[in-house]
Amino acid sequence: MIEDTIAALATPPGEGGIGIIRLSGSQAVAIAGKIFNPRQGTGLAACRSHTLRLGLIRDPGSGETIDEVLVSVMYGPHSYTAEDVVEINCHGGALATARVLQLVLRYGARLAEPGEFTRRAFLNGRLDLAQAEAVLEVIRARSSQGLQAAMAHLQGQLSRRINELSTSLTGVLAAFEASMDFPEEVGPVDQEKIQDLRQILAGVEGLLSSWEEGRLLSEGxxxxxxxxxxxxxxxxxxxxxxxxxxxxxxxxxxxxxxxxxxxxxxxxxxxxxxxxxxxxxxxxxxxxxxxxxxxxxxxxxxxxxxxxxxxxxxxxxxxxxxxxxxxxxxxxxxxxxxxxxxxxxxxxxxxxxxxxxxxxxxxxxxxxxxxxxxxxxxGGRASRQLDEPLITRVRHRDALEKCQEHLRSAIEAWEKGLPEDLIAVDLWAAVNYLGEITGTTTREDLLDRIFSDFCIGK
Ligand SMILES: Nc1nc2c(ncn2[C@@H]2O[C@H](COP(=O)(O)OP(=O)(O)OP(=O)(O)O)[C@@H](O)[C@H]2O)c(=O)[nH]1
Ligand SMILES: [Mg+2]
Known part of the structure; x- marks a missing residue:
């Protein structure tokens, strides 16, 4: 469980039409409530989810009025992070937003790290890792084709494909485990399973073949x-x-x-x-x-x-x-x-x-x-555009290539009649590499690397 409540400026720093301080965590509403004085009606705590309140931000210490704001409250799990989220919409001045941020930090929030809101969305299971990365892709998209691919990723198109492959592969692996654990009852793994493996391999290769186009999209x-x-x-x-x-x-x-x-x-x-x-x-x-x-x-x-x-x-x-x-x-x-x-x-x-x-x-x-x-x-693949996912990240390509290697080696071992436990090792590795893409088998240091690319407040 994530304990603390984080806060950050969610809009670009400097002067703008609007500047938003975003809070996320169990104390988000309580903390914002301490500095927010509604124009009418009750305080924030009584606010319905996904509604806006107009009021003033006051420094409770000095009584000084900092800004007139609109505050939105979004209770978890139906929020960006799946936690309680409050967004304070300030007039877009650099000083006013900085003062509001200072206040929420003073009253119990912690300054968010780069990408921490999105990281929480991932850790709370609202987005998988490929989708979380797609958030950055959407932000950075510089062409209409790139934006289209990023949105497809954000909506889970790639993740669904990876999960399908992973489910089939887990099925094959289960057959191996059963055969190894209960050789008498179950007997050797069915020949049909190698057909499944070949199909999974073809699926992985299909994804890899989209990399050339995906690379051109992401890099230009x-x-x-x-x-x-x-x-x-x-x-x-x-x-x-x-x-x-x-x-x-x-x-x-x-x-x-x-x-x-x-x-x-x-x-x-x-x-x-x-x-x-x-x-x-x-x-x-x-x-x-x-x-x-x-x-x-x-x-x-x-x-x-x-x-x-x-x-x-x-x-x-x-x-x-x-x-x-x-x-x-x-x-x-x-x-x-x-x-x-x-x-x-x-x-x-x-x-x-x-x-x-x-x-x-x-x-x-x-x-x-x-x-x-x-x-x-x-390359005449225009029809792929809508329904077939596209690999646009080096990280995903690398994981798929590793998965491909292990699948090939498993199939080869089978054809040579090598022992089942040897094949199972390759299958495990292949499943794990698929899981790295969606984040089911991802290490902490990798997450650090991925989310440090984000800006603070996202
Ligand atoms: N009528 C006409 N003239 C053109 C057209 N395109 C270029 N020109 C003329 O062709 C000449 C050469 O154009 P540039 O764009 O400098 O040619 P370039 O290929 O860059 O030439 P270099 O830099 O010397 O290799 C100029 O006088 C242009 O005005 C065109 O579509 N129609
Ligand atoms: Mg020229």
Missing amino acids: LKVAIVGRPNVGKSSLLNALLNQERAIVSNVPGTTRDTIEETLQLGGFTCRLIDTAGLRETADSLESIGVARSKEAIATADLVLMVVDLQTGIQEEDRRILDAVNDKYVIIAGNKKDLVGANYDELATFAGDYPYVAISALTGAGLDALAQQVKELVL
């Missing part, structure tokens, strides 16, 4: 805009940003250094990198730029290759495409405003790569480009 996509000089790379960056960020000129070799900006493309957070036009050059500054372009290409998740529809495809374009062929590539035929609507040459050049005709000048085709980014990253 690094997109390099590459192409010959003067094809309109910087113009494209500016057009996507809606801002004159990079210098544009009709002199080939304008961009000498890489320029990086973050923006949303197709629902993904992208770090867009404009690079120096790629060509053989004797200019030493320009050749440094070209080297940097190559570096940007090497570390990019996606290459946006720009070609010039007006000049048409040239030998240099083919060389560049050859150099980027191990990446996700989208070919953008730029300056479509200058040519007719015949894109045969572009299509032939693109071959199997997706392509789109655009104009950085008029903005034509940019929506289609964003759509292609989305399709390419989702």
Whole structure:
């Protein structure tokens, strides 16, 4: 049981429209009641759950009025932490909120540690660990796709899948335990169970296969805009940003250094990198730029290759495409405003790569480009989006990989006819790794690490 009552500023510090002091614990209502003077009616203790009261916060020692506030009371277990929660909504001044916080600390609350409210929600069983982590994911989401995945996690989509796998695995394990404990009565483990194990393994592998997409969602996509000089790379960056960020000129070799900006493309957070036009050059500054372009290409998740529809495809374009062929590539035929609507040459050049005709000048085709980014990253898995969970955290991937190893080794041991107790050891380990994800088998130090990433007050 958690004994003490914690408190913290739950809104960002500084000036704001509102500043909230949040309390959680068995004494939350009593402590807030000591400093709160209702405008009308009875004190906080008589307040119904999930209602608001208007009143003044007064320092009982000096009698000084600190702020006029709205106080909400949410009795456990129907609250964020599953404990009694009080939120004091102050006028958003830095000093007033600090004074209110001081008062609740003086009257018996303890300052909360980072993530402690959410940690309590986990410890009280209102959220499992994957859901608690999803709270942070929701807060930090920087793209609509990322937010969608985070909300699915928060609502337990991943946890349900993990629990299903874990339940099946526990069933197999129980069969082994029974066979080991009562060999006479039960006999050897049924061959059908290895089929179950293979299915569980396939489930774990399915989750792992979503990591690539999940990683791109959580970390953002690094997109390099590459192409010959003067094809309109910087113009494209500016057009996507809606801002004159990079210098544009009709002199080939304008961009000498890489320029990086973050923006949303197709629902993904992208770090867009404009690079120096790629060509053989004797200019030493320009050749440094070209080297940097190559570096940007090497570390990019996606290459946006720009070609010039007006000049048409040239030998240099083919060389560049050859150099980027191990990446996700989208070919953008730029300056479509200058040519007719015949894109045969572009299509032939693109071959199997997706392509789109655009104009950085008029903005034509940019929506289609964003759509292609989305399709390419989702890799035709758009249907997965809604019902299949996505792995977005390194911690979850690591646990799943460990689980996968032990499952494989258990299946292998079985096929070799090795003893049951040996197989059971692997199965136990596999179950435990699944449990680490949802927090059923998680150690204290791991919890410390996870929740220290949160801000105070969450
Ligand atoms: N008509 C037309 N002109 C464009 C378009 N995009 C770019 N341009 C022009 O093409 C020229 C080169 O554009 P930049 O964006 O500087 O080309 P870049 O690929 O960044 O060139 P470097 O930095 O030299 O490699 C400029 O004069 C632009 O105004 C377009 O869609 N239509
Ligand atoms: Mg440029």
